[in-house]
Amino acid sequence: MIAKNIKGKSFKGCVQYVMNETAELLEAEGVWADTTKNMIRSFAMQRSGRKEIKQPVGHIPISFAPEDKERMTNDFMIQLAKEYMQEMGIKDTQYIIIRHHNTDNEHLHIVYNRINNNLKLISVNNDYKRNVKTCKKLKDKYNLTYGKGKDRVKREKLNNPDRVKYLLYDVIKAILPHCTSEKEFQGYLQSKGVNVEFKRRRTTGEIEGISFSYDNVSFKGSQIDRKFSYGNLQKSFKENIELLQQQASREPQREMPAPKGQQPIENKPKIRSIGGVKLTPEQWQTLEEGGFIHLEDINKSDGKGKFSSYIFLNDEKDKAFSCKDNPNGFIKYGKYEMRIRDKILIENGYVTKAKVKWYGIGTFAYPYLWKENKEDIKYKESWGEPRITKIEKENKQEKQSLSQQPIRKRPRPKIG
Template sequence: MVGKIGTGKSFRGCLNYLFQGRLQGTKEEQQITARQKQVEVIAHNQCFGDRLQLTREFIEVSKLNPKVSKPVFHISVSFAHADAGKLNAQDKADMVERLAKDFGFHNNQYVVIAHRDTGHEHLHVVANRIGYDGKTASDSNSYKRIAAYCRAMELEYGLTKVLSPNKFLRPERRVAQSQRVDQRKETLKRHLSQAVQQCGSVTDVKRYMEQQGYEVELGRGIAFTDVQQVRFKGSQVGYALLDIERKLKQQQQQKQAQPVREKEQTIKPSKGVRI
C-alpha cells in the first residue's frame, strides 16, 4: 500500500481532474478519458453533491480562514495488485475515516473517490483543511505520517507490505537518486520545451502552459502547478524565467537571420569578363 499527500490552492482544479481527467484534446477524447477513469464516489463527510456542488461547498467553507493559501488536502492511496478485491467499499471508507483522524480533518469536509483506470485499485481523498470552526488541519511531517498510516493499515487489513518510502529506508536499500525519474517533472519539461519552440514571448509561454492545464505564477521567477496540485519552480526543470527569456531571444535571432542566409544562397557569383 502506497500513500501520497499534497496541499493545493484549487478545489475546482483538483475535483475536475479526479472526475473528468485532463481537459485536453477534443470533447470526444475528454469523454473517453472520463469513462476510462471509472469514477466511483465511496464516501462523503460534511458535504454532498456532484462535482460542481462539492466545489462550491468546499470553497465556501475555505473562506472561513482566508489567510490559508493552500486549503486543499489531496491524498491518494494505492493498493498492491495482490490486494485486488480484498477490500469492500465499507472497508475503504473506514480506512479513510482513520486517515482523516490521523491528519486532523475528520470533522471537516472530505470526499472519497475510487479510480480503476490503472492496473491497481486506488483511492483519492479531497479534504478541506479548513474546518467549520475556521481552524486548519496541519500539513507538517505529512510525508512521514502518511508512511506510518500505510504501514498500520497493512497490518490491520492484512494487505501486502511494501517498502517504506525511500527517505526512511536504510542507506544500502535506497534507490539511487540517479535512477529515479519524476514523471511529473519530465512532463512539465516536455510541455515547456514545446511552449518555447512555439511561442514568441514569456506571455505566450504562460498562455500556452495554462492551456495544458497548469497554473502559472509569473513574477521575478516562474512556477507551475499541475492539475494534481503539485508545484514546481521553472528552475527545477531547467526552465528558470531567465532561461526561457534567453531561449526565446535566441530563437528570435535565428528567425531573423534565416531570410538573410536564404537570400545569400540564392545570389550566384558573377563570372569574370575576359578581355
C-alpha cells in the first residue's frame, strides 16, 4: 500500500482526471454525484466560502501490491480509504472515492475538500511523515504486502517530492559501491547537480548527519533509504576500501588487454594524415580536444577505392576510428544509452570514459566502460579509473620482487 498527498488549485481539473473512462465511483460524501459536472459544482460551492485559500483541493492516490489483488473488493477498498482519511485528520468534509481499472496494480483516488463543512482549513502539516506512519499502520493491521524494494517503483509516474526521492536513490545506489571517501562521494554527486550537506554537532563540530537536495527538494539520507544515513555511508566506504585491499592482495593488477577486432585507421603518436588525407592544424586540434571531423576521399585499407567518414580519436589520442554516423549521436547498448563513439571503442577492447544518458536526472553520467574480450556479451563498468599505468605496474612488480627476496643473515662477529 502506497499513498501520496497532493494539493491543488482546481477541482475541475482534478475531478475530470480521476473520473476517466475506467473510473468506478465507490462512495461520495457531501456532493451531488450524478454527473462529473455536479461533483465539480458541489466542491466549488463549499470552496467559495474561503476564497483566500489558494490550494483547496486534496487528492490522494492509493495503490496496492499485486499480491493483494484478490483481496481488493470495493467494500475493502472503501474501508481502507476511510480509515486512511481518519488517521490523516481528513474528516467533516466533502469527498469522493474512485477506483481505477487502467493498470495492473489495484488503486483508488480520494478527492476531498480541504475546506471542511465548517469552513475550516484541513491542515497538511507534516503530511509526508503522517502518510508513511498511516500506511504502515494499515498494512500491519490488515496484513497487506510490503513493497519489495524501491527498484520496482515506476519512476515515470512519480511527482515531486517522490520523483526527487527516487532519483536520489538511483544515483546514490549506482555510485556508492565505487566510493571510498566522503570527498569522492560528495564530488561525484555535486557534479550531477545534487547538493550534499553535513549536519554537525554544535558542541564538537563532529558530523552526525547528511542530507541531499535536488531541484529545490531535500531529504535526509535516512529518509531516502536507511542505507544512506551518515553512519551507514561511513560503513560502506570502509567496506569498499577493505574489498579493494582484498582484491589487490589476491591478484596482481594488470594493464587492460590490447585492442581486438577492427583495426584503427592509424596507429601513430601524432596523427597528421588519415588514409592519405592530410589533416589541417585545426582538424588535428579538434580531434585532440575530443571532437570529431568529417573527411572525404579516404583511401580504403585494401587500396580499392575511397570513402567518406566521420573521424574521432580514442581517449589516449593516439588512434583514430571511422564512423559513418555522427559519433556523438546516441545509441542503446547494453544497460546504457551512450554515444556511438563509446560503443565502437568498447567493442574494440578499449577502456573509455563513456558519456551516457542518466535516467531521471535529465543529464549525463560518465562511467568507465570496457570489455576484456571482444566476444563478451556484457561490458564491465567502473566509476573510478580502472586502468593502471606502466610505471605503476613496474613499481608494484618491483616491490613484490623485493618482498619475496630472502633476508640474508649477517655472520655474528667473533669475540676474543
